[in-house]
Amino acid sequence: MTISYNLDVSSSSSWTFLRVIFRWRGSVWKSVFQELITWTICYSIGSLVYRYLLAEHQQIQFAALAHYMDERMEYIPLTFLLGFFVTIVVDRWKNIFANIGFVDNVAFYIANYVIGNDDETRIAKRNIVRYLCLTQVLVLRDISIKVRKRFPNLDAVVDAVRKRFPNLDAVVDAGFMQPHEKEIMDKIDNDFSKYWVPINWIFAICVDLRLKGKIAADVLLNGVLNEVKTFHINLRTLCNYDWVPVPLAYPQVVFLAVRVYFLICIVSRQYIINDEADNKAKIDLYIPFMTQLQLIFYMGWLKVAEALLNPFGEDDDDLECNYIIDRNITIALSMVDQTSTDIPEQIRDAFHAGDKPFYSEEAADMPVHALVGSAARQGVEHEKEKVKMVPRNNTTDAEATNDSTSSLKFSNSNNLSKRLKDRFSSRKRSQSLSMHGLESGNAQNNFKYSSSTPVSPVDPVNHHLETVREEDTTSQKSTKSSKST
Known part of the structure; x- marks a missing residue:
């Protein structure tokens, strides 16, 4: 069974801890x-x-x-x-x-997409949802102990999904499968599971209903079959988790x-x-x-x-597979047969005049905190004044682009000048060292070299910087002339 304690923690208080900590069933103490x-x-x-x-x-x-x-x-x-x-x-x-399987979506499609209230159509709709539940029973019988034990016969109900249906005869007696359907399944001679058989029947019935005009269009048929396929994939996922554990x-x-x-x-x-x-x-x-x-x-x-x-065992917090089976078969049959055409008369609602929803007298004074955006209540100056809307000024973008371009050029020129200075300074050091060697080797010839004497009469670093500055000045003048034009 599943132990529910949500009511005990419905409000945060000093006593909430005590209400939860002293539970026994499903607790850490047990x-x-x-x-x-x-x-x-x-x-x-x-x-x-x-x-x-x-x-x-x-x-x-x-x-x-x-x-x-x-x-x-x-x-x-x-x-x-x-x-x-x-x-x-x-x-x-x-x-x-998340993949335990609920038939509600398929039942909605069957109840509204399959047209007709004659006995043949009603039987087909009921059998489709019954086959879905039959598939779920066949799967849960093989992975849950409780379902296997539940109904050994019609006279005895064992308190524990394998307990419920110990064999296929019990499934027949429980109404999920007819005797002639069991005979068809028994004729399938292979050693593998037969979960797919009821799904195959559903597809065949839906196609037959489309050919008879009970389903109005192919797109509606495709919608029904996609929901059936999703239900089958969910059950197959359960099998995969049971077949391949951690x-x-x-x-x-x-x-x-x-x-x-x-x-x-x-x-x-x-x-x-x-x-x-x-x-x-x-x-x-x-x-x-x-x-x-x-x-x-x-x-x-x-x-x-x-x-x-293994949530399909018999612990306190294991999944309630028997309840899910009972719920699915009961609700699905009601949706496709009993309530599919029982639509209430369409009259004007109570809110057409703009009336506000009502509360009980006890809840009328309860504060309701509206869910609004974080900036919705931020005050804005002159909020109620009329605001004149004008096109966006593209000149500002051009100025910003030019400024950023000139800044980029200037930064690039600075970086380039730094690299050139480092390169030429290293070249000067190497040349000075070589000249010093020549001076010491040729002292007898009175050949003197000064290490501080530049190699070239023109400093290439300063020459390059002057060239870059001239280019920047020329580009700025051209930009100003284009703006004035």
Whole structure:
């Protein structure tokens, strides 16, 4: 069953925590109760053995072992393992629930697209939605224990979707399948599941209705068949999740890591009483309540993953497959047969005169906070004055473009000048060094070279800067002349 607690958290208050925390069914207390009691008993036995049955030298060795284990408990990354594992399991659970299958959309299409109130048309519409529910029953019988047990026969109702339909005869007795339909399915000789058979019947019936003119157009037929296909894909997704679970090694690692961690805690978290031990406890407690809290949180975290790993079981928070089957067959038959033509008389509504919606006397004074845009209530000066609308001035864009272009050119020229200065300064240094070598080598010929003497009478860096500045000045003059024109 699914435990609902939404009413308890309908309002946020100091008592909301208490209303939720002291629930039993589906709670963390019920999940970890047995593990907590078992661990506490094992810890107490270990404490008694350490305190009263071991000799003094054995107690010292036990204290050293406990200290060694306690220092290395972080070698088991419980938070990392549980975090990723629970995330994967919750994502699978959400996808399974989203694909559980509701026939409402198909029933809407069948009720309004299939025209006719004669017996043949009514039977066809009822059979289409019944075949949808039959497909769902066949799928859930193979993946849910409850549906398999529910109806072993007509006289006994077992409280637990395989329980409901233990065999195809029970499905026939429950009305989801007719005897002649079961005979047709039995004639299909293969070892694979036959979920597709009722869907195939639905497609054949819809095409026949189109040929007889019961469905007015091909586009309407296509709409019906697309909804049926979507329903079938959802059920096939459920089968895929059941056939291919999370790889076995991953849950094995997580389940084993958590339990081994707290098994080691039976030794590592003992309160050491030996004076010679380096890890002697300053407070001697027989029950380590902090470790018990850790067990409740970590084991409860693990139990969440265990419960959601297969939501088609018999845990407190597993999906209510029997309810979904009952709801689908009841609502679908009502939609396509009982209420498809029962349309109310069309009269003028109560709001045609602009009346406001009514509230009860108790709720009339309740504040209603309007959902409006964040800037809707921002005051604007001269909001009620008439505003003259004019075309946008493109000259401003041209000026901004020219300014940005000139700025870009100037920045490029600065960067270029810097690079040229660096290049020519390095060239000057290399030439000065080479000239210095020549001067030292040819001292006997009285050949002198000054390292500060420029190589060229014209400085190329300054010459280039003057050229760039002249180009910028020329471009600015041409821009101003075009504006004045």
